[in-house]
Amino acid sequence: xxxxxxxxxxxxxxxxxxxxxxxxxxxxxxxxxxxxxxxxxxxxxxxxxxxxxxxxxxxxxxxxxxxxxxxxxxxxxxxxxxxxxxxxxxxxxxxxxxxxxxxxxxxxxxxxxxxxxxxxxxxxxxxxxxxxxxxxxxxxxxxxxxxxxx
Amino acid sequence: xxxxxxxxxxxxxxxxxxxxxxxxxxxxxxxxxxxxxxxxxxxxxxxxxxxxxxxxxxxxxxxxxxx
Numbered sequence: 001x002x003x004x005x006x007x008x009x010x011x012x013x014x015x016x017x018x019x020x021x022x023x024x025x026x027x028x029x030x031x032x033x034x035x036x037x038x039x040x041x042x043x044x045x046x047x048x049x050x051x052x053x054x055x056x057x058x059x060x061x062x063x064x065x066x067x068x069x070x071x072x073x074x075x076x077x078x079x080x081x082x083x084x085x086x087x088x089x090x091x092x093x094x095x096x097x098x099x100x101x102x103x104x105x106x107x108x109x110x111x112x113x114x115x116x117x118x119x120x121x122x123x124x125x126x127x128x129x130x131x132x133x134x135x136x137x138x139x140x141x142x143x144x145x146x147x148x149x150x
Numbered sequence: 151x152x153x154x155x156x157x158x159x160x161x162x163x164x165x166x167x168x169x170x171x172x173x174x175x176x177x178x179x180x181x182x183x184x185x186x187x188x189x190x191x192x193x194x195x196x197x198x199x200x201x202x203x204x205x206x207x208x209x210x211x212x213x214x215x216x217x
Contacts, residue, residue, distance in 0.1 A: 010179070069178040070194055071185060142181055 006063040010072050011140065013065065014133040016057045021129035023053045028123050032116060072140060079135035083128045090127060094120070152215035154189040161205040161212065176200040 027046040030039060068076065098110060162172060169183045176197060185191035186201075193201070198209045205212065 066179070069182050070197060071182040071191055072179065074191075140181060142184060 007066050008063045009066045010068060011137065012060070014136050014140075016060065017129050018133040018137070019053060020057060021126045021133070023050050024126045025123055025130075028119050028126070032119050032123075072136075075136055075139040076132075078139060079132045082135045083132045086131055087124065087128070090124060154192055155214045155216055156186055156189060157212050158183070158187045158201065161207065165205070172201070172204065175204050 027043070027050055030036060030042050030046060033039065036042070102108070102110060158172075162169070169187075170180045173180045173183045177200070178197065182191065182193075182197075186193055193213075195209075198213055202209045202212050
């Protein structure tokens with residue numbers, strides 16, 4: 001008898017992306033600060049955690065992927081529009097944070113390298129993944145009263 | 151804004167059909183059928199027609215708007 005593949009639901013896929021985003025942000029954030037104490041150990045620990053999480057997610061997400069239907073596509077579009085509106089605020093918040101740091105350390109300017117911009121871009125992308133999938137999961141939640149029919 | 155009213159639940163009950171079964175028949179997820187029954191989602195014309203076809207009725211009979 002042919003073994004039936006477990007279906008990887010859209011909610012599961014969204015959770016997978018969300019967890020990956022949550023794990024990736026601290027990893028890249030630590031890389032942004034070269035003078036952080038115990039940075040090397042922290043990076044190694046974070047890489048190990050990322051590897052374990054990726055392995056678990058890979059095993060969990062194997063199987064036939066559930067395709068998006070019209071409601072989930074509409075919810076995904078709404079989630080995308082939230083992400084687009086949130087991005088400028090994140091950039092603004094980072095700018096304010098840097099300004100406060102300048103004031104705290106009494107320096108006029110900070111040097112920003114290409115690496116910093118790349119890492120910031122990666123962190124921003126991961127924030128987008130987290131926000132998008134969180135909003136999607138919120139919009140796509142099943143009303144409690146309807147579970148009884150299963 | 152006019153509110154969507156549906157008779158999906160009644161028609162489903164008549165055929166003793168579960169939400170998941172209807173969802174499989176029209177090629178959507180169960181969540182979509184739940185939202186439709188609660189009047190929280192306006193279906194596309196295609197989905198409305200597919201559902202009407204399953205129940206052997208018309209779109210107008212299944213879906214209406216409270217003005």
